[in-house]
Amino acid sequence: MNKFTLRQSLLLLLTATIWGVAFVAQSVGMDYVQPFTFNAVRNLIGAAVLVPVIALLNKNNRKSAGDKQTSRKNLLAGGLSCGVILFIASSLQQFGIQYTSVGKAGFITAMYIVLVPIFGIFLHQKTGLRVWAAVAMAIAGLYLLCMTGDSQALNFGDILLILCAVAFSFHILVIDHFTPLVDGVKMSCIQFFTCGVLSFVCMLLFETPEISQILAAWLPILYAGVMSCGVAYTLQIVGQRGMNPTVASLILSLESVISLLSGWVILHQRLSGRELMGRVIMFAAIILVQLPGKRD
Secondary structure, three states: OOHHHHHHHHHHHHHHHHHHHHHHHHHHHOOOOOHHHHHHHHHHHHHHHHHHHHHHHHHOOOOOHHHHHHHHHHHHHHHHHHHHHHHHHHHHHHHHHOOOOHHHHHHHHOOHHHHHHHHHHHOOOOOOHHHHHHHHHHHHHHHHHHOOOOOOOOOHHHHHHHHHHHHHHHHHHHHHHHOOOOOHHHHHHHHHHHHHHHHHHHHHHHOOOOHHHHHHOHHHHHHHHHHHHHHHHHHHHHHOOOOOHHHHHHHHOOHHHHHHHHHHHOOOOOOOHHHHHHHHHHHHHHHHHHOOOOOO
């Protein structure tokens, strides 16, 4: 593994870690506010956090007028596209969790790791046999981790989460398309602002938000906004640059493992032997896909 691949992999692993811990914040926050309200506030916070970062980066960024015009067009297209898809995916996830178990929700949402290479075929992206083997291992590990109840039949919430996984798959592929063309931090800011505005409109139309409820959930919302949105999604955009999107999705899927560990450490939830085995298989899949070999 070269230094560039190692660095990008570590950035994506850090992203997965932040997202995994965010499941705890998201669960606690939903005790106070409704889905669109939670998404609206967290995404607008995420966009606001990146504004001073962009201002600092612009001081050292010098481009010709032609390059800036082309970059602005790609930046706007990428940011708006990612923002709309993120709004769809996060909304489906928030509502889907309300109708099914957390374990099943984690498993179905993480199905993007197998959907990304499938959709990538239609985009003429080559994926090696070793990556497909790692995908199969990751799916098996996620099954052991998440499908730990007696109820394993699909319900309305499961259908919403399947659609959520499809949306996140497109999100990864769209990011993969635009990251070589634009500034990742700026695109991340635009996507959060877009997602936040769309969520805010839906909040006003379909929910009854109260300032007191939002203030009561300040800590989980702040973590979700600053860390999960502002930091993690930006790390995803930067980390995916130059990476095979299938490999990136496998690393990002470790959020399921980390969310399990977060529940164990923070919420004192116990891990069964089945869940421990799933975690081992998940880590084995990530190691397999990162081993030196022919370029996938």
